[in-house]
Amino acid sequence: MPAAIVMSAAEVCADSPLMRHLQQYQLRGGLVIVRLRAEDLVVPADDTLQLVPDILVFDDTLTARQVPFGAFTARRTLYGPWMTGKLSTFHSTTFQPNTVSTRHLLRCLPNLAPGLYRRVQPELDLLLRDHQVLRRTFGELFSPSLLRVICAAGFVEHDVTVHGHYVSTGTRRLFDGIGGVACSLRGHNPEAWPDELRGLADGCIRSELGLRLRALTGLPRYVPAVSGAGAIEAALRMALTVQFPRTHVIIMRGGYAGKTLVALTGTERQKYRERLGPLYPHRICIDPFAVDACEQLQQAVRDFPVAAIQLELIQGVGGVRAVPAEVLESVATVSETAGVCVIVDEIQTGMHRTGPFVRTSQTPLRPDFLVLGKGTSDMLFPFALTMYSERVHERLQRLGSGLPDRMQELYGYETGYRGVLNTLQRWEQQPVQSQVETAGALYSRYLSQGLQMHPRVSEVRVFGLLIGIELNVRHTLTARLGLKPAQLYLLRMMQHRRFPLLMGYCQYEPQILKFTPPLTVTEAEIKASAEAIADALSTSQPRLLGCGLQSLLRSRR
Structure with missing residues (x-):
């Protein structure tokens, strides 16, 4: 028996013998997943009572296909496991901090389904008025673990607004050193x-955008996506199509490619892959920092039908570590001699984050695919791009593949294209690369001065404005008590008296802090933020423990 059956709302509402079979199927443990489009929201409620779906999926017809949107809801017994433990943070880092999709949904809903909107409007109005109701609903329906973080940070009592380089809540203003995860x-x-x-x-938006991207990356073709994971998925699908019957993908240990089913091919850590499937099975994992990494790579290409090698030049989630130059040389050689496609993920390093427009330009790699994430639109619109070579384009043409056209059809939002073009045009008006390199050098100097003798800091890694600070906190008092010292230091940074700031950490290695300020950061902000980081990391363990207990009490209120 199949695990699930996916249907449209029209099929569920139809008066047919199929409904009885589906109800029996549900009684035997099967799931019915129903896709709801905008036109289905005006169907009278009585028509839907023939079958109660287990999962409802909503698409971007609810935003009139002007803005990317996708959501689902489910029976409590199914949704519950997603709200506990590790999976409670299994949300898109594109759509979680970007409100344009949700806000546009609320703008479109009164016109698309006025009856439904009238029914839910009192609840929506209450959420906007009452922070206690908002807090409870957020924890119950979205993410209890994220709610605890918000409470611990002291963000729960006031509306949060953002402008320029700062996040404001009540009378507090914090410098944003996370920036939508480097975007x-x-x-x-x-x-x-x-x-x-x-x-x-x-x-001429799309053609002009293509010409500018070609000049910046050397790749003449592109398809859109609405997230970095979607762009990675597009690259993998096209690579496997043009390389058939080759099947295997080489990935790097410490790599992260997102959480969609195909993108999880390149996400190395098992905790993101548990209880999900079917996942692409033909992947080979190589440790790029191993002494024999180049030999591992060459051996894998000899032993398996390798279609593609997927890698990040700097592993953002995996510790802000640059893949060694000799490994990149080996990848370039294997690509040329064995005809293996190279997929370079520049979601966190591209768009001048480390200095050049793409870091690939400073390596020996000539990738077949290059992926840019939501930084393309300056984080203002959920959009990403998969660049690809003329060689890939010609192979797709010979195969008669409709993949690029289908991706343009699904994800070709006009505002997305305009947002990318706007970003590129603005960067032409100023020397971004030199500005970022200068800012990175300043951070390197100030952080070295403030942290060079610090007993808890193992290393500071600065790549333009992608910065990692590795802490040595395993044997500290707070760690022995079962707390997370690195996250307590982040709370101290938020509480800094002179220059409070937001900073992130690497999900694979949470003892490594990650700092990604805006590319337009000023010298005064660089100096102030570096001092605040050094001050926070100098907090004594007893005081850090008090900070943790105080935050714990706030999160339990």
Whole structure:
């Protein structure tokens, strides 16, 4: 018996013998998944009582296909496991911090389904008025673990607003050193952005964008996506298509490629793959930092029908570590001699984050695919790009593959294209690469001065404005008590008196802090944030323990 049956809402509402069979199927443990489109929201409620779906999936017809949107809801028995433990943070890092999709849904809903909107409007209004109700609903329906973090940080009592380089809540203003996971280029909500997009000439947006991207990356073709994971998935699908019957993908230990089913091919850690499937089975994992990494790579290509090698130049989630130059040389050689496709993930390193537009330009690699993430639109719109070579394009053409056209059809949002073009045009007006390199050098100097003799800091790694600080906290008092010292230090940074700031950490190695400020950070902000980081990391263990207990009490209120 299949685990699930996917149907449209029209099929569920139809009066047919199929409904009885589906109800029996549910009684035997099967799941019925129903896709709801905008037009299905106006169906009278009585028509849907013939079958109660286990899972409802909503698509971007609810936002009039103007903005990416996707969501699901499910029976409590199914949804419950996603709200506990590790899976409670299994949310998209594209859509979680980006409100444009949700806000546009609320703007479209009154026109698409006025009856439904009238029924839910009182609840929506209450959420906007009452923080206690908002807090409870957020924890019950979205993420209890994220709610605990918000409470511990003291963000739960007030509305949170963002502007420029800062996040504000109540009377507090914090410097944003996370920036949507390395994707904020010039800060939040630039006021001129809507007018800048409207001012772009109609009719040639996509072709002009293609010419500019080709000049910057050397790759002449691209397809859109709505997240980094989606762009990785596009690259893998096209690579496996043009390389058939080759089947295997080489990935790097410590790599992270997202959480969609195909993108999980390149996500190395098992905790993100548990209880999900079917996942792509033909992957070979190589440790790029092993002494024999190059030999492992060459041996894998000899032993298996390798279609593609997928890698990040700097592993952002895996510790802010650069893949060694000799490994990149070996990848380039294997690609040339064995005809293996190379997929370079520049989601965190591209868009000038480490200095050049793409870091690949400073390596021997000539990738067949290059992936850029949501930094393409300066984090203002959920959009990403998969660049690919003319060789790949010609093979797809010979095969008669419709993959690129299908991706353009699904994800080709006009605002997304305009957002990327706007970003590129703005960068032409200023020497971004030199600015980022100068800012990185300043951070390297100030952090070295503040942390060079620090007993808890093992290493500071600075790549432009992608910065990792590795802590040695395993034997500290807070660690022995079962707490997470690195996260307590992050709380101390948020509480800094002179320059409070937000900072992240590497999910694979949480003892490594990750700092990704906006590319337009000023020298004064660099100096102040470096001092605040050094001050916070100098907090004594007893005081850090008090900070943790205080935050714990806030999260339990």
